[in-house]
Amino acid sequence: MKKCALKREFTVVILFVLAAWLFFFFRPLQADAAGGLEMSTDYPGITVQAGEDVDFDLTFTSTAGGLDANLSIESLPDGWSGYFMGSDSQISRAHVEGSGTEASAATFSLSIPEDTQEGSYQVQLQADAGNGASDILELVIDVSAESAGQGSFTSEYPEQQGSTGTSFTFDTTIVNNRGTDQSYSLSAEVPSGWQIGFSPSGESSQVASIAVEAGSSQGLTVSITPPENVEQGEYTIPLTAVSANETLSTELIIEITGTYEVALSTPTGNLSLDAYANSEESFTLLIQNNGNVDLNNLTLSSSAPTDWEVSFAQSSIDTLEAGGSVEVTAYITPSSEAVTGDYVTTITVSNSETSADAQFRVSVKTRTTWGIAAIIIILLLIVGLYYLFKKYGRR
Amino acid sequence: MAVKSERSSAGRAGLKALYHKELADHLSSRRFFIILLLIYITSFASLYGAMSGISEAAQSDSHYLFLKLYTTSSNSIPSFASFIALLGPFIGMTLGFDAINGERMGGTLNRLVAQPIYRDAIIIGKFLAGSTVIAITVFSMGIAVGALGMLGTGLVPQLEEVLRIVIFLMFTCIYISFWLGVSILFSVICRHSATSAMSVIALWIFFSIFMSLIASIIANAVFPISTDVEALFNSYNNYTWELNLNRLSPYYLYSEAVSTILSPTVRSINVVTVSQLEGAVSGYLSLGQSLLLVWPHLTGLAALMLASFAISYVGFMRQEIRSS
Numbered sequence: 001m002k003k004c005a006l007k008r009e010f011t012v013v014i015l016f017v018l019a020a021w022l023f024f025f026f027r028p029l030q031a032d033a034a035g036g037l038e039m040s041t042d043y044p045g046i047t048v049q050a051g052e053d054v055d056f057d058l059t060f061t062s063t064a065g066g067l068d069a070n071l072s073i074e075s076l077p078d079g080w081s082g083y084f085m086g087s088d089s090q091i092s093r094a095h096v097e098g099s100g101t102e103a104s105a106a107t108f109s110l111s112i113p114e115d116t117q118e119g120s121y122q123v124q125l126q127a128d129a130g131n132g133a134s135d136i137l138e139l140v141i142d143v144s145a146e147s148a149g150q151g152s153f154t155s156e157y158p159e160q161q162g163s164t165g166t167s168f169t170f171d172t173t174i175v176n177n178r179g180t181d182q183s184y185s186l187s188a189e190v191p192s193g194w195q196i197g198f199s200p201s202g203e204s205s206q207v208a209s210i211a212v213e214a215g216s217s218q219g220l221t222v223s224i225t226p227p228e229n230v231e232q233g234e235y236t237i238p239l240t241a242v243s244a245n246e247t248l249s250t251e252l253i254i255e256i257t258g259t260y261e262v263a264l265s266t267p268t269g270n271l272s273l274d275a276y277a278n279s280e281e282s283f284t285l286l287i288q289n290n291g292n293v294d295l296n297n298l299t300l301s302s303s304a305p306t307d308w309e310v311s312f313a314q315s316s317i318d319t320l321e322a323g324g325s326v327e328v329t330a331y332i333t334p335s336s337e338a339v340t341g342d343y344v345t346t347i348t349v350s351n352s353e354t355s356a357d358a359q360f361r362v363s364v365k366t367r368t369t370w371g372i373a374a375i376i377i378i379l380l381l382i383v384g385l386y387y388l389f390k391k392y393g394r395r
Numbered sequence: 396m397a398v399k400s401e402r403s404s405a406g407r408a409g410l411k412a413l414y415h416k417e418l419a420d421h422l423s424s425r426r427f428f429i430i431l432l433l434i435y436i437t438s439f440a441s442l443y444g445a446m447s448g449i450s451e452a453a454q455s456d457s458h459y460l461f462l463k464l465y466t467t468s469s470n471s472i473p474s475f476a477s478f479i480a481l482l483g484p485f486i487g488m489t490l491g492f493d494a495i496n497g498e499r500m501g502g503t504l505n506r507l508v509a510q511p512i513y514r515d516a517i518i519i520g521k522f523l524a525g526s527t528v529i530a531i532t533v534f535s536m537g538i539a540v541g542a543l544g545m546l547g548t549g550l551v552p553q554l555e556e557v558l559r560i561v562i563f564l565m566f567t568c569i570y571i572s573f574w575l576g577v578s579i580l581f582s583v584i585c586r587h588s589a590t591s592a593m594s595v596i597a598l599w600i601f602f603s604i605f606m607s608l609i610a611s612i613i614a615n616a617v618f619p620i621s622t623d624v625e626a627l628f629n630s631y632n633n634y635t636w637e638l639n640l641n642r643l644s645p646y647y648l649y650s651e652a653v654s655t656i657l658s659p660t661v662r663s664i665n666v667v668t669v670s671q672l673e674g675a676v677s678g679y680l681s682l683g684q685s686l687l688l689v690w691p692h693l694t695g696l697a698a699l700m701l702a703s704f705a706i707s708y709v710g711f712m713r714q715e716i717r718s719s
Contacts, residue, residue, distance in 0.1 A: 304674065305670070305671075305673045305674030305675070306670035306671075306673050306674075307670065308674075335670075335671070337668070337670070337671050338671065339662045339663040339667055339671050339672075339675065340662050340663065340680060340684055340687070340688060341662035341663075341675060341678055341680060341684075342675065342676045342677075342678040343674045343675050343676065344674050344675075344676050345674065361676065363678075365684060365687075366684060366687035366688060367687075368683075368687065370687065370690055370691075371686070371687050371690045374690040374691065374693065374694035375694075377694050377698065378694055378697050378698065378701075381697070381698050381701045381702070382701065384701075384705065385701055385704070385705050385708075388705055388708060388709060389515060389519075389708075392515060392708065392709060392712035392713070
């Protein structure tokens with residue numbers, strides 16, 4: 001009888017060991033099905049575009065009471081990166097409530113490089129709470145043929161026209177077609193002396209970079225001021241917006257139209273001169289081209305009082321280049337009938353595009369020779385009187 | 396030589412003595428006092444008129460205001476300059492109308508000639524003394540008018556204004572000395588001082604009043620402008636003729652010259668055509684330019700003065716004195 005009881009106890013131990021062995025060796029098989037830890041996500045298979053970031057919300061359940069699970073990435077395609085997120089920080093462990101209810105505690109962020117080839121990729125995540133309570137989540141990611149949405153940088157009116165001294169304002173738009181927010185740093189290549197500034201639409205402050213939310217657009221006002229002495233012509237200004245992920249560029253074209261401006265003065269700026277009636281007086285005129293275009297066929301003309309003569313050493317100037325100046329000698333002869341005092345003579349320089357005039361105040365003077373003649377006459381009279389004294393006096 | 400130089404120094408001494416005697420006679424004479432009083436009253440009347448009219452003149456042109464004291468006329472009172480032009484000759488005439496024939500009638504000329512002096516010292520001394528009295532009168536009067544004007548209006552003359560006034564007064568002296576010369580000439584020609592006084596007054600009235608009438612009559616006769624067509628062709632010549640004829644009168648010559656000197660705005664003394672005015676801008680002439688405009692007037696009047704004296708000198712020197 002005793003021998004029989006021992007045999008029964010041995011059998012129980014064997015069975016228990018067998019059960020433990022079975023438990024230890026077949027645990028993975030049992031884990032999915034039965035107790036322990038389970039990590040899942042709602043959509044384990046997703047299609048994305050290369051260059052996008054994808055977030056997976058992870059859900060943990062546990063049938064074996066509350067436990068803490070280590071989170072790790074089992075496998076990831078080359079060049080991909082991913083991390084676990086929870087409550088705005090990167091995490092490596094997560095607590096799982098044991099009540100069996102679902103608890104969404106973590107997010108898995110996955111970055112897919114832009115150069116990813118089309119195809120289906122697998123990512124394996126593991127949650128391991130130890131003591132055999134672990135789970136592996138397999139994510140299937142199909143990278144679609146279409147590349148990631150390229151942003152755009154456009155301008156509504158990329159070509160503008162204006163004269164010297166005009167400030168140009170372009171309304172441009174940066175569109176971020178990517179899945180993530182982008183910060184674009186802005187730059188432009190302008191000729192030296194030009195000024196350029198970027199400011200967000202509706203704001204006056206100038207910015208050097210601008211943040212654009214994923215999938216949205218941002219208006220950008222580009223103001224360009226050419227220098228005062230800019231020459232006529234067409235100027236192309238390339239704009240670039242560079243973010244971490246992409247480089248957007250556009251071109252603005254500014255056409256500076258010609259301004260025709262000529263100025264007439266004298267080298268000293270003195271616009272008055274003395275002259276004698278019926279006698280030629282010369283003075284120097286200074287003609288300046290203040291425009292940005294060469295002036296051709298400039299002619300000098302005058303509007304003088306009646307019978308006055310005004311002539312020029314050079315009555316026409318073939319070409320006066322932009323910014324250049326030329327001196328011309330003018331000869332003015334007041335009429336022989338001119339009255340002593342001030343007269344106004346207007347000299348005009350003009351061509352078919354522009355003209356300028358200057359008013360000269362000509363002071364007609366009387367020659368002192370007649371005054372000297374008068375003195376001589378009086379002296380002669382006194383000499384005559386003296387002769388009379390000599391002849392009749394001393395009697 | 397020694398004798399000659401002695402004589403000449405005696406002659407000079409005689410001229411000097413005569414000059415001083417004549418000057419003293421003039422300055423203490425009642426006739427001169429009355430004339431001076433008359434001239435002073437009229438010039439202060441004209442100054443009063445100018446001071447009441449100057450604010451109006453200042454509104455139109457505020458430059459050279461001090462000169463306007465001499466040229467502004469009130470409603471009924473002529474300006475100082477025109478008063479002097481009219482009454483100035485009277486001083487010269489009063490001083491000279493009986494210079495020679497008065498002495499002759501009084502019988503003092505014989506005694507004078509009997510003195511050891513040159514005969515020409517008599518007439519030269521009389522002319523110089525008269526001129527000196529004229530200069531004293533004119534300058535004292537002109538400066539008094541300026542000083543009172545300064546006191547009454549608070550205007551302070553600029554340097555150019557002072558120069559213009561000095562030239563104006565000097566020119567006035569020449570003008571009045573011309574009339575002195577003319578009156579001495581008549582006193583040499585006429586035996587009676589009343590005759591010479593009447594003649595010189597007649598000449599004065601003729602030049603002051605009738606000359607302009609005669610000038611316009613002659614100009615209208617030569618270049619008639621009674622119809623429109625004639626006016627179109629002749630008016631320029633008519634005016635020029637009238638102007639030139641008027642300039643024969645010392646009165647007109649003096650008025651024209653003085654108004655040019657005292658008004659820097661005057662740019663021409665001749666007829667100005669519309670074409671000459673085209674492009675002209677109003678401005679002021681400098682003193683030199685104003686003087687150059689009226690140089691012929693200044694020369695002409697100085698020449699007239701010297702000529703009138705020269706003729707009377709020759710006339711006196713050739714006269715027989717003992718016969719009287």
